[in-house]
Each structure stands twice: as structure tokens, then as C-alpha cells.
Amino acid sequence: MSYRINPKSKKGWIELITGCMFAGKTEEFIRRLKRYKYAKQNVIVFKPAIDDRYSKKDIFSHSGMSIESIPVKNSKQLFDIFNEENAKEKIDIIGIDEVQFLDTDVVDIISNIAAEGVIVIVNGLDKDFKNNPFQNVDRLLVEAEYVDKLTSICHSCGGNANRTQRIINGEPAKANEPIIVISANEKYEARCRHCYIKPE
Numbered sequence: 001m002s003y004r005i006n007p008k009s010k011k012g013w014i015e016l017i018t019g020c021m022f023a024g025k026t027e028e029f030i031r032r033l034k035r036y037k038y039a040k041q042n043v044i045v046f047k048p049a050i051d052d053r054y055s056k057k058d059i060f061s062h063s064g065m066s067i068e069s070i071p072v073k074n075s076k077q078l079f080d081i082f083n084e085e086n087a088k089e090k091i092d093i094i095g096i097d098e099v100q101f102l103d104t105d106v107v108d109i110i111s112n113i114a115a116e117g118v119i120v121i122v123n124g125l126d127k128d129f130k131n132n133p134f135q136n137v138d139r140l141l142v143e144a145e146y147v148d149k150l151t152s153i154c155h156s157c158g159g160n161a162n163r164t165q166r167i168i169n170g171e172p173a174k175a176n177e178p179i180i181v182i183s184a185n186e187k188y189e190a191r192c193r194h195c196y197i198k199p200e
Contacts (some may be wrong), residue, residue: 019150152190161190
């Protein structure tokens with residue numbers, strides 16, 4: 001996505017890439033960060049340590065695109081590493097993957113970093129499997145200067161999908177399941193409004 005930036009604009013803003021699963025969020029996230037790297041910008045990328053589905057360190061899209069990142073346990077660790085690296089050499093761009101998996105202090109940290117003249121590119125799910133707003137992304141939708149909400153293709157009917165269905169043992173997950181689960185006994189499907197089954 002390219003934006004027409006007002007030439008009078010000061011550097012430093014937030015770009016949010018959001019939507020349901022399988023919408024291409026991570027691919028777009030990696031693409032933007034790599035463009036900045038090719039342009040010799042100083043880029044630093046973070047991911048929540050909890051998300052080790054494909055790699056403990058790198059960020060991978062479902063299609064296999066990847067970029068090197070620093071896994072962090074919480075927003076304080078992220079901010080401390082950013083400050084250490086920024087003191088060595090001014091950071092131009094910061095990328096944060098799967099922001100919904102970090103604690104809620106991360107939104108204020110992102111805002112403060114952008115106010116210091118850094119471009120912050122953030123990626124995250126807008127809704128959980130119950131179709132409720134996901135933490136951090138709900139606030140970033142309001143805070144970000146630029147928002148790209150991507151859709152997927154419904155796994156059931158082939159229509160436009162903007163919801164994520166969690167499937168456990170072939171059935172939609174129940175409402176009492178935890179919101180964040182990183183495991184192999186479940187799978188996810190993108191669903192449209194009509195094919196999505198609300199957990200009960």
C-alpha cells in the first residue's frame with residue numbers, strides 16, 4: 001500500500017495492517033518492511049515470543065515469506081530493546097507482528113515511539129474467534145494514521161471473509177475456550193458473515 005504523504009508532514013506515524021486470518025496481513029507487513037530495508041532505512045522488527053508456530057525468531061507468512069525479528073515476552077522488553085538499539089544507531093522503522101498477543105501497554109509505547117519520529121508498522125487480528133474486538137488492535141484502529149483492513153476468502157462458500165472460525169476436532173470451538181491458544185490441535189478457517197458460526 002502506498003500513501004500520498006503531505007510533504008509538510010513530520011516523520012513518525014502508525015500504520016496498522018489488520019483483518020481476519022488468511023487475509024495476507026503478514027505478507028503485506030513483511031513486504032513493507034523489506035521495501036524500507038532495500039532503501040537502506042534502519043529497520044527493527046519484533047514479534048511476541050508466544051508465537052513460535054513457524055519459527056522462534058523469524059516471522060513467516062502462511063505462504064512462506066519471512067523476515068528476521070526479535071522475539072519479546074512483553075511490551076517493556078520491546079521498548080527496552082528499541083531504546084538500546086536506537087541509542088546505537090537511529091531507528092527509522094519499527095515493525096511489530098501479531099500485536100494482539102502483547103500486553104495492553106504496547107499501544108502507548110507504539111504511540112510514544114511514533115511521536116519521536118519513527119514509522120511504526122503494526123500487524124494484528126482485528127477480531128478473536130468469538131468475533132469480538134481483539135485487544136490492542138481495537139485501540140490502534142483509532143490511534144493509527146493509516147489502516148488497511150484486509151479480507152480473505154471464505155473457506156465454506158468462497159465469498160469475502162472477515163471473520164476467523166476456530167475449529168477443534170472438526171467442530172467450531174466453544175465460547176468457553178481461551179482467546180489465545182498457540183497449539184497444533186486446532187485449525188482456523190476464514191469465514192464470511194453467513195458461514196461463520198458464533199461460538200456457544
